Amino acid sequence: MRSDKGDLKARARIRNAALELFGAEGATGVSLRAVAARAGVSHALVLHHFGSKEGLRKECDAYVISLVRGGPGVEALEDTAGLAAMLEAAGPVRRYLGRAFMDGTPEAAALYDEIVEATERWLEQGVAEGWARPSQDPRARAAIYVTWLLAPLAFGEHLSRVLGVPDPHDMDATLRHSRAGIEIFTGGVFADDRALTAWEAVRKERRAR
Amino acid sequence: MRSDKGDLKARARIRNAALELFGAEGATGVSLRAVAARAGVSHALVLHHFGSKEGLRKECDAYVISLVRGGPGVEALEDTAGLAAMLEAAGPVRRYLGRAFMDGTPEAAALYDEIVEATERWLEQGVAEGWARPSQDPRARAAIYVTWLLAPLAFGEHLSRVLGVPDPHDMDATLRHSRAGIEIFTGGVFADDRALTAWEAVRKERRAR
């Protein structure tokens, strides 16, 4: 019933409009009428196609997630290639993905878990092969690693402003803060163990209670 | 007797309720009536005190920011509960702060800039004193550092879920991922320069175009 190209056009237009608006303002802050207006259709048509606002949101989720998961002929997430591709993908999609993670939809949560899982295996392999350092808590490290890669999605606006780049999703800004991130991932920030020992002290004091 | 917060002035009760709800769902997704209900007052009183929803939001911003800046908050002194109230408020305040950064209010932006600025100077000093590694792009590094520290505010829900801790703002979860973060900040993740050289390759290829 929906394999026709004729209806896919309208559906796609609405979905793209929703993607942009939801990503920019958050789903709760955008009315169906706003989406419809941007897609150049009546708001009733949005309901006609997606049943409800929630239905539209889910379809956006599914679409974006499929983009992240499925590159051209790529199998499931074996490494962070999908994520890396995602970070280079189009602005609206990125923005939407960031929102989805922040708003904590079940689908986004599942994707997050998947990415962390893959990253943990990837880093484990790296440790075995010698190009990654061992960790005292590999799972937590993988989780933090992923979270940090995602961070610019949430705070990209501030990041670009601080770096003096007008567009939060400008490629040059992305490249620049990527470099800084990789620098930290490669050599760290601190030259000694003072932060680590400070953490130990906090934990010890907390345990004492 | 009415409730545990019965002693607090209505104004503070409303502000605290708004803090919790706005932080949890985002300001646009929470109605004034919901705030009023949580504070145990009529929704008209919210308007009476704060003029408008935007006024309430700004007051929340100002309050949270004053807490972050560490200065003696005006209302903080009125809350006789002292430290206990402070710790209890810590969770909601953190959540709210994360939302404020994500939603990009002007006040939050200014605070962000301030923090990055201070961090950059701090790291610069660290480099001079030898406990921080030099960076090729100190400003970008400071921005990324701050952004990464803030990341758990945005993705704390996923982080705690992946670590198997029920409450996203549980102290133990915070402690655990903090440790992983400090580990990275201290020693990095990668044992060689392959990520760095890969980045260089990407930049070069991009420049060629």
Added chain:
DNA sequence: CAGTTGGCTGACCAATTGGTTATCATCCTG
């Protein structure tokens, strides 16, 4: 050609929203 189907719409609906106003209940203070 008649008829069915499905994309598409305007008009409508009940519920909810942020905001206003008139009013009431205190509580000081003169």
Added chain:
DNA sequence: CAGGATGATAACCAATTGGTCAGCCAACTG
């Protein structure tokens, strides 16, 4: 006790929201 301030509310309002419905219209299909 009079009489403002101040705190708080119920009733109301216009606008907007997500969702429904009957029906238009173009394209297939018999």
